[in-house]
Amino acid sequence: MRTIRRTLVASALALPLTLGAAGIASADTYGSTEVQAGPDGAATHSVQSDTHRGSSSFHENSAAAGPDGAAHSSTSATAGENGDSQYRQHSGWAGQDGAGSSETHSSTDGGSDQGVLSGTLGAIGL
Structure with a gap:
């Protein structure tokens, strides 16, 4: 299970670095895939980013399986x-001690409607 946790932590830490590296490269598309397999299990990690006609996207997925269980994470x-x-982040895992999952998501509609904070600040003149 330690290997799975290490893989998930490494993936989470790689996100800011990957975003920075994609910006430095100034490419319209970026993709990277890693696959590893050995006697203790297998793991995969992929990153894809794209810009097109004023829109942009970023996707990162990782999965690992070994003798102590399996885990998946996507952003x-x-x-x-x-x-x-x-924005969406999801992770799930299963092992000898049980299973679990987690999800975080957020979105904006991009319309002219103001959010609560910006509407309040605008109303008081800030």
Whole structure:
């Protein structure tokens, strides 16, 4: 289970570095895939990012399986040319001690509607 946790932690830490590296490269598309297999299990990790006509997207997936269990993690973020955006992070795991999952998501519609904070700040003149 330690290997699975290490893989998930490494994937989470790689996200900011990957986003920075994609910006430095100034490419319209970026992709990377790693696959590993050995006597203690197998793991895969992929990153894809794309910009096209004012929209951009980022997707990262990783999975690992070994003698102590299996785990999966995915993160995606998109931004449209009209200001709409979405973020989703999901992870799941199963092992000898049980199973679990977690999800976080957020989105904006990109329309002219103001959020609660910006509407309040605008109303008081800030």
